[in-house]
Amino acid sequence: MTKDVSRASLSRDAVLLTGKVAIVTGGGAGIGRGIALGLAEFGADIVILDMNAEAAETVAALVREKGRRAQVVVADVTDRDALRAGIEHAAAEMGRLDILVNNVGGTRPIKLVEMTDRQMDRQIDLNLKSIAVGTQTAAKLMIAAGAGGSIINITSIEGLRAAPGYAVYAGCKAGIVNFTRTMALELAEHGIRVNAIAPDIVLTETMARYIPALFTEEGRAAQTRYVPLGRPGNFDDCAGAAVFLASSMSGYITGTTLNVDGGTWASSGWIRNDADGWTLFGK
Numbered sequence: 483m484t485k486d487v488s489r490a491s492l493s494r495d496a497v498l499l500t501g502k503v504a505i506v507t508g509g510g511a512g513i514g515r516g517i518a519l520g521l522a523e524f525g526a527d528i529v530i531l532d533m534n535a536e537a538a539e540t541v542a543a544l545v546r547e548k549g550r551r552a553q554v555v556v557a558d559v560t561d562r563d564a565l566r567a568g569i570e571h572a573a574a575e576m577g578r579l580d581i582l583v584n585n586v587g588g589t590r591p592i593k594l595v596e597m598t599d600r601q602m603d604r605q606i607d608l609n610l611k612s613i614a615v616g617t618q619t620a621a622k623l624m625i626a627a628g629a630g631g632s633i634i635n636i637t638s639i640e641g642l643r644a645a646p647g648y649a650v651y652a653g654c655k656a657g658i659v660n661f662t663r664t665m666a667l668e669l670a671e672h673g674i675r676v677n678a679i680a681p682d683i684v685l686t687e688t689m690a691r692y693i694p695a696l697f698t699e700e701g702r703a704a705q706t707r708y709v710p711l712g713r714p715g716n717f718d719d720c721a722g723a724a725v726f727l728a729s730s731m732s733g734y735i736t737g738t739t740l741n742v743d744g745g746t747w748a749s750s751g752w753i754r755n756d757a758d759g760w761t762l763f764g765k
């Protein structure tokens with residue numbers, strides 16, 4: 483009898499990351515912190531690469547409390563040499579590298595016509611160049627090790643729709659989406675998968691500083707109408723997607739962007755109206 487190759491041998495263990503090593507950039511706070519702790523919860527040893535040493539050490543301690551190994555690399559991802567050296571050093575210290583989460587990114591709202599050259603360069607370095615440098619460095623190590631790997635890039639729903647006040651950021655985030663697709667092809671023959679996660683609103687401390695209106699009573703009420711699932715995203719929402727993309731549960735998935743947005747990309751313009759259900763542009 484011929485073997486039915488369409489039948490999978492999926493097991494609960496497929497989601498476990500035991501024995502894997504993950505580097506999370508910006509793992510000291512916000513979404514990166516959630517992802518670092520989520521990957522550790524499912525068995526991975528974690529390297530937190532962050533420019534804030536204190537925040538990174540705090541997360542490393544939490545990872546160790548889960549019984550996993552943790553290491554901190556203090557580096558600014560916009561410093562190409564420091565990022566490369568940090569990834570190489572961490573992989574050597576931990577003995578391997580299986581997962582890279584290129585998470586650092588961000589901006590405060592500013593119109594393009596008001597931007598200085600320095601601000602523009604800084605945004606591109608932070609939101610796009612660091613992802614390319616990180617991916618290149620990790621890919622070389624993974625190719626040399628010959629054990630495959632998973633690279634996860636954090637983009638944004640702002641990379642999929644127009645985002646006035648965020649032009650350069652949104653351009654970089656859109657760039658990540660196609661960079662991810664392209665790298666999925668370049669690295670496929672090495673068994674290295676490359677995917678992206680696109681969050682929308684996640685109420686981090688940075689968001690509280692940059693967009694305080696999201697945290698007011700009015701702002702929170704607006705989110706219940708604007709987000710189809712009725713609430714902003716949280717760290718576990720992003721961590722769940724990262725665990726899935728890091729694990730062999732997603733072994734046949736590469737080049738894709740997973741929207742972790744409570745449905746905002748799908749709704750694009752449709753807003754929940756308590757009286758009538760869904761209305762387009764709130765009317």
Ligand SMILES: NC(=O)c1ccc[n+]([C@@H]2O[C@H](COP(=O)([O-])OP(=O)(O)OC[C@H]3O[C@@H](n4cnc5c(N)ncnc54)[C@H](O)[C@@H]3O)[C@@H](O)[C@H]2O)c1
Binds near residue numbers: 510512686
């Ligand atoms: N928060 C949101 O609502 C949201 C929505 C969509 C996409 N995103 C994306 O998610 C990612 C994480 O966002 P967040 O809001 O959780 O971040 P955050 O501002 O909370 O920062 C997370 C960590 O990154 C570190 N960091 C910042 N700049 C760094 C640098 N140059 N080098 C090294 N470390 C650095 C910080 O020290 C901090 O520990 C970003 O790529 C962001 O664009 C966030």
